[in-house]
Amino acid sequence: MVGVSTPHVLLGLLAGGSRHGYELKRAHDERLPRARPLAFGQVYATLGRLERDGLVAAAGQDRASGPDRTAYALTGEGRSTLDVWLSTVETPMPYVASTLFTKVMVALLVADVDVARSYLIAQRSAHTARLRELTSVKTDPAATLSDVIAVDFAIAHLDADLRWLHTTLGRVADWHREVHP
Amino acid sequence: MTQLQARGVVRSYGPSPALRGVTLDVAEGEIVAVTGPSGCGKSTLLHCLAGILRPDAGEVTWRGQRIDTWSEADRSRLRRTEFGVLFQFGQLVAELTAAENVGLPLLLAGTGRREARTAALTWLERFGVADLAELRPGEMSGGQQQRCATARALVTEPQVLFADEPTGALDTLTGEQVLTQLVRLAREQRTSVVLVTHEPRIAAYADREIVLRDGLVDHTGLGLDLPVVGGQR
Numbered sequence: 001m002v003g004v005s006t007p008h009v010l011l012g013l014l015a016g017g018s019r020h021g022y023e024l025k026r027a028h029d030e031r032l033p034r035a036r037p038l039a040f041g042q043v044y045a046t047l048g049r050l051e052r053d054g055l056v057a058a059a060g061q062d063r064a065s066g067p068d069r070t071a072y073a074l075t076g077e078g079r080s081t082l083d084v085w086l087s088t089v090e091t092p093m094p095y096v097a098s099t100l101f102t103k104v105m106v107a108l109l110v111a112d113v114d115v116a117r118s119y120l121i122a123q124r125s126a127h128t129a130r131l132r133e134l135t136s137v138k139t140d141p142a143a144t145l146s147d148v149i150a151v152d153f154a155i156a157h158l159d160a161d162l163r164w165l166h167t168t169l170g171r172v173a174d175w176h177r178e179v180h181p
Numbered sequence: 182m183t184q185l186q187a188r189g190v191v192r193s194y195g196p197s198p199a200l201r202g203v204t205l206d207v208a209e210g211e212i213v214a215v216t217g218p219s220g221c222g223k224s225t226l227l228h229c230l231a232g233i234l235r236p237d238a239g240e241v242t243w244r245g246q247r248i249d250t251w252s253e254a255d256r257s258r259l260r261r262t263e264f265g266v267l268f269q270f271g272q273l274v275a276e277l278t279a280a281e282n283v284g285l286p287l288l289l290a291g292t293g294r295r296e297a298r299t300a301a302l303t304w305l306e307r308f309g310v311a312d313l314a315e316l317r318p319g320e321m322s323g324g325q326q327q328r329c330a331t332a333r334a335l336v337t338e339p340q341v342l343f344a345d346e347p348t349g350a351l352d353t354l355t356g357e358q359v360l361t362q363l364v365r366l367a368r369e370q371r372t373s374v375v376l377v378t379h380e381p382r383i384a385a386y387a388d389r390e391i392v393l394r395d396g397l398v399d400h401t402g403l404g405l406d407l408p409v410v411g412g413q414r
Binding site for chain 2: 117121124125128131132134135138139141152155156159162163166169170173
């Protein structure tokens, strides 16, 4: 999986009708709670690129409240681009690339089993704390379904990492022997 | 404030020790997960804390009173009034309807029939199964039965709920929904919860996690027997 594609998210948010940059930022935060923060500057810069590429077009100005605000609408080409993106299946984990995995490997190369284990134990503790923090979002009576679905995604991944950390803790001594025969 | 305490609890099944001296405190309103690998003694600990089993040695104290020395009848009364117990398989009474099952602990505690039924319906509603009130367990899915069992465990508004793998037999989504609602309601009414589970994502619902290994609290929190460096595979 690649990271979040801001251009496609903005195209998706425009599929329901034209919006200003400010409205797009607000809709993004509402629909993708707990995502990496999206700066206003990034919204405008992305809209600029989408307009240059013909995927969105200016759809009027709003002078009612404060400075001029340009509303943007999806073009036909923008809609096609969005449809192609939505129908493209993502390659599941094309590379086994994770800081977690890499760090344990490097610890085994440059240090010993105890250093690798210490890192695994510390990381496990941090994962467990984050898992508890995200789980508490779900039991908050004010949680929306968007919140729950967003934290479910993170919880499932943390849970998988924790299982890997746990089994690797049990295997790290053997792994060290394989790395340093 | 500490409500429930275990001090050096030991319990064996024949010659096999299940608990070898466990000490644990549970504060009022606190949710504590008891985790660890299979056979580590977590269910035995829950049974000792809930007064279902008597420890061979050590003490279990409830609000400053030793309960492990109480008679079976007294411990049973405590479980009907101040404790709630929930197991992996709901253990509903097959002959009774959902509403009758949920109202049962209240009837046993002396509540009137009408009042018990009203409370049962309220609790079934809280777990989203009010429409099943007149069905018997055999007519419900596993998830529906477990929602009823959870409602039954909470209907007396116990001070402590003991839950042993309460979502272990449910699919992920149903399990999460049952547990989310259980934790919300426990927090709302300041019920302490002792939650036995072997799954990190279930333990994450708790405020705190106690890890057992070989019948003892594992203070490393790992519950893992790490191979000795240089040892055999």
